Amino acid sequence: MASESNQSVYRATTTAPVNIAVIKYWGKRDTTLNLPTNSSLSVTLSQKSLRTLTTASCSANYPTEDTLNLNGKPQEIQSSKRTLACLSNLRALRKALEDANPSLPKLSTHPLRIVSENNFPTAAGLASSAAGFAALVRAVANLYELPQSPRELSRIARQGSGSACRSLMGGYVAWRTGELADGSDSLAEEVAPASHWPEMRALVLVVSAEKKDVPSTEGMQTTVNTSELFATRAESIVPQRMDAIEAAIRDRDFPKFAEITMRDSNTFHATCLDSWPPIFYMNDVSRAAVRLVHDINRAVGRTVAAYTFDAGPNAVIYYEEKDSELVAGTVKAILGANTTGWEGAFYEKLTSVTAPGVALENIDSRVLDVLKDGVSRVILTGVGEGPITVDEHLVTETGEMVSQ
Ligand code: DP6
Structure with a gap:
């Protein structure tokens, strides 16, 4: 809700979450x-771990x-077509x-004076544009007291960054x-609120990249223009997968959800490799994380973990809370408890876990060292809610920026 002060500075503040597509x-x-070119589906991650806070x-x-x-x-917004598009759409409403x-x-x-902050370090290498544009659109919509639903506002956030449109809602x-x-x-x-399947957890393995990756906007255009595999993925593979993963979410069928997630990450990276010149987002550490997940699943005898990778080397591993020890416990044993990030709202049950949930003899020995050397920090989180209106304004009643 916008509030009016003596000097007629109107303010509204919101948080917005990160989402990771499956x-x-x-x-x-x-x-x-x-x-x-194709539909997509993501899990909104909890703002207890990662969030953008924005005051408009x-x-x-x-x-x-x-x-x-x-x-x-x-920020130079006058040269940012995307930000200008979002603001002019909101103003028109x-x-x-x-x-x-x-x-x-x-x-x-x-x-407008907009002030925004992420609670996660840029060094975490997480794309923050989704949470950033979702927070910007939500904050200005609140300031303007717009009646539009999150679904309608997603049309605007999409123009800031495609993935941002999915951060206006929680859950799936x-x-x-x-x-x-x-x-x-x-x-x-x-597709479903977080409360439908609240046991979903996400463990982010932050992998340091030597070089900066091709930005996603540029990378996807190269793929569209040059990959022969691309059209097949967009036209025939994704539509089937969307139906199948929505059914898996409805039924809370983790093995099905997991297989589709892993296959879709692999197909996406295959189209990157099939681009000309080829684009590599995954590196040796990412591939070690893939092996680890397959080894854990094989050792347990059922699918308890799923990996997915965006336009960078970080691995996101989804699992259900009941399998925390098997999945996160094993990763903790491999990386060591001293790795940055073993903390926070989702860590409690793992505090006392020291032995791996899956005996390390079951894991390809090359994987252990590559992960230990290559993962710089972890972020342990889970499915969460959409944007939340808060009173913690980053602009004072008189319009000054709050220095943090
Ligand atoms: C690999 O949303 O960053 O994370 O629309 O050009 O801003 P723009 O792209 P962006 O692309 C995200 C790509 C991805 C997959 C995903 O989140 O669905």
Whole structure:
């Protein structure tokens, strides 16, 4: 809710979560509207571990240009088409409200001051654009008191960064590719809330990359334009997988969910390798994580863990809470309890675990050293809720930035 102070500085603050796709978005059919070539599906991760906090404020007294400050640094928004697209869409919706109700303050004419912070270190190598654009859109929508649903706002967040549209909701979220040329039906929707399957856990293995990866926006265009495998994935593989993973989520069928997740990550990276010139996001440490998961599953005799990789070498391993010792306990034994990140809301039950849940003789011996040397930190988290409105403003009542 926006609040008015003496100097008429209006403010609204929200948090927004990170999401990790299990059916990957990779490829655009329209780069201006940021429309995808295929639907995708993700798990929203808990904000107890990872979140962006954003305050949107506006005032007739602010200098003329909109400003955005991210993690203490002013951003060049006038040259960021994506940010400008989000802000102009949100302003247009506010303007429509003001036109319909002349008693409303004309916030659409005020310059915006937006301040945003991530609670996770940039060094974690996690793509923060999804949480960042979701928080920006949610915060400005709250400031403007827009009646639009998260689903409708996802149309705007999508233009900031495709994956951001899925961070406007909690739990299990699909982004439907849509059919219309204007993109009006390319929206995110909740497939199931976090409470439907709250036992889902995610263990992020943060792998340090020597070189910066090809940014996803650029990488996916290379794939669309050059990979022969790509069209098959987008047109025939993903639609079937979307149906199958939605059924697995509905039935809380982890082995099915896990197999589709792993296969889709592999297919996505196969299209990267099939691009020309080829793109490599996974490295030796990533591949060791793949082996580890398959070895754990084989040793246990059922599928208890699933890996997935985005446009970088970090592994995200999904598992269910009941299998924490088998999965996270084994990873903890391999990396050592001193690795940064064995802490937080989801760690409690693992505190006393020192022995691996799966005897290390079952794991390919080459994997152990590669992981120990190559994983710089872990983030232990789980499925969580969508954006949350909070009172912890990053802009004071008089419009000053709060220094952290
Ligand atoms: C591999 O959402 O970062 O993480 O729309 O160009 O900003 P832009 O791309 P972005 O791509 C994410 C790609 C991915 C898969 C996914 O999250 O679905």
